[in-house]
Amino acid sequence: MTALALCALAAGGAMVRWRAGVVLPRPLATLLVNIIGAFVLAALVDSQGGSDVAVGVGGIGALTTFSTVVDDLGELWAIRRSRAVAYGAATIVLGVGAAWLGLQIS
Numbered sequence: 001m002t003a004l005a006l007c008a009l010a011a012g013g014a015m016v017r018w019r020a021g022v023v024l025p026r027p028l029a030t031l032l033v034n035i036i037g038a039f040v041l042a043a044l045v046d047s048q049g050g051s052d053v054a055v056g057v058g059g060i061g062a063l064t065t066f067s068t069v070v071d072d073l074g075e076l077w078a079i080r081r082s083r084a085v086a087y088g089a090a091t092i093v094l095g096v097g098a099a100w101l102g103l104q105i106s
Contacts, residue, residue: 005055005058006057007058008058009055009058009059009062010057010058010059010061011062012059012061012062013058013059013060013061013062013083013094014062014064015064016033016063016077017029017062017063017064018032018063020033022033026068026072027087030065030069030072030079031090031091031094031105032096033063033064033065034064034065034069034091035094036063036099036103037060037063037097037099038064038096038098038099039098039099039101039102040055040059040060040102041056041060041064041099041102042098042100042101042102042103042106043102043103043105043106044056044060044102044106045102045106049066050088054077071092072087073087073088078096
């Protein structure tokens, strides 16, 4: 059951990330899905059980993206370096803040 749940949640997470990219501009969509992912994954840290592993690895793993952050940073750097620095800082600060908040509620 866990393998099936992992696959289903991975498909769901990937679709949510894709949809976010359709609705929002790319750097903002990437930032948003990564902040949400950091929050949810941190909230699951103290949980026990196979379903939490499926949600964390499958759903949140497919939702979040590091490679797109790096790609966004490269594109922003080529356009305006200050935007790239701001985006990188926002990714780190907001991601850590969301993870901290997720840990507080778990």
